[in-house]
Amino acid sequence: MQSVYEAAGGSAGLLRLAAAWHARVMADEVVSHAFSHGFHPRHTERLAAYWAEALGGPTSYSETCGNETSVVRMHSGNGVHEEMDRRAIACFDRALRDVGLTTDPLRQVLHDYFAWATTTSLARYPGSADDVPTGLTIPRWSWDGLQR
Secondary structure (H helix, E strand, C coil): CCCCCHHHCCHHHHHHHHHHHHHHHHHCCCCHHCCCCCCCCHHHHHHHHHHHCCCCCHHHHHHCCHHHHHHHCCCCCCCCCHHCCCCHHHHHHHHHHHHHCCCHHHHHHHHHHHHHHHHHHHCCCCHHHHHHCCCCCCCCCEECCEEC
16 A cells, blocks of 8 residues: 555655645744744755655655654744644645645545644643653654554
8 A cells, every 4th residue: 555655745745745834834924933033944855854754755854854852842842832733734734735635535644644743743842842752753644643
């Protein structure tokens, strides 16, 4: 069976999706605040590599950029931000349409992954990045959801 990564167009497809999502969030007056202090110059490429690894593709993010601990720490210590999360997910759903990933079950699986990652995985430590444990690995997501 084809992985979610492959169905989404592989690395090139996820790079298009990451670019579309980034453009959407930068245009959103609430979500763009998360980027107001700057971001990595290769943010889009790194995001696409992270998604690729999470969705069954190559492990290049872990090999070159960091592990889940580093990703969660980047997103921690900012308090609870449910409105920002909701809007980031809405931007993701619009980005899926922007790049033509509109057919179910793929669209729904990608939405479910992003919503889970945003509201659960990345939101676990609102108090402090120091609370994030070391050694976390990137969660894997398949057609059946989170792989345990």
